[in-house]
Amino acid sequence: MFRKSFWYLGKFLNFLWASAALFFHFIFHPKQFKDFLFLVFSDINESHQMIYGRLKNFEETPFFKQLSSHLIFAQSNLLNRDFKVTRSMETHFLATLVKELKPSAIFEIGTYNGFTALHLAVNSPDHCRVYTLDLPPDYNAKHMRNVSYDDMLVIELSQRTVHQRFYKDHPLAGKITELYGDSYGFDFSSYYGKIDIVFIDGNHSFAYVKKDTENAFKMLSERGVIVWHDFDYIIHKDVFSYLNLLAQKYPIYSVPGTRFAVYLK
């Protein structure tokens, strides 16, 4: 009993010491403090999403049991990630899902720097095609309705870096087909019924997520799944609200440790 209490006391003193050391460190390194705050913020955001979101837990699905019943070695890149866009755990989850589902066709809405598109290509079978849609580089997004401040920042960055996407010089670049257009008015009809994974990560406003989702359902093949990024309350409240509503009608699950929501039949 004493041994256990001493153990806890020792760890608590370590915690106090580490907190005080960090406090003094951050006074002289404010940039690192900003990164630290971002981590705390992300944890609060994700815990809120799991506790207050109305989606069921992905870990309670038979599919999760299938995934965890064998060892899946998916490939994901840790060092080049832009962690404000996609976290390591998220990229790895996506890679694992693709590895397990062995899709023949994937459709991504929102290419940005091509980081997730490349993961989709690397982890899918050789014959798989990855279609990835983004706004054209010369598109004047300032006139678009329903664009939030943070979406606009990424759009501008995406348009400036369109020729530097991660997959550009990659041996598997041939699996990826770049498409350009505004997802709201894009003609998806040639993909209807053919896509095994639709990944929605474009404009995060309610109107767009709804429209992208409606198109995703039309594109799904018999065994198709939909993955949404940014199911979180603080930054992407519209995605959160829309998926909470949709989950009343469809089996949609929240993936612990990520901001992913997944529709599984």
Ligand SMILES: C[S@@+](CC[C@H](N)C(=O)[O-])C[C@H]1O[C@@H](n2cnc3c(N)ncnc32)[C@H](O)[C@@H]1O
């Ligand atoms: C968050 S980023 C995608 C990140 C990417 N999936 C990754 O993690 O590697 C969102 C992207 O959606 C694009 N986008 C925003 N609105 C769009 C629209 N209406 N139609 C198509 N793409 C859009 C932006 O230009 C941006 O590149």
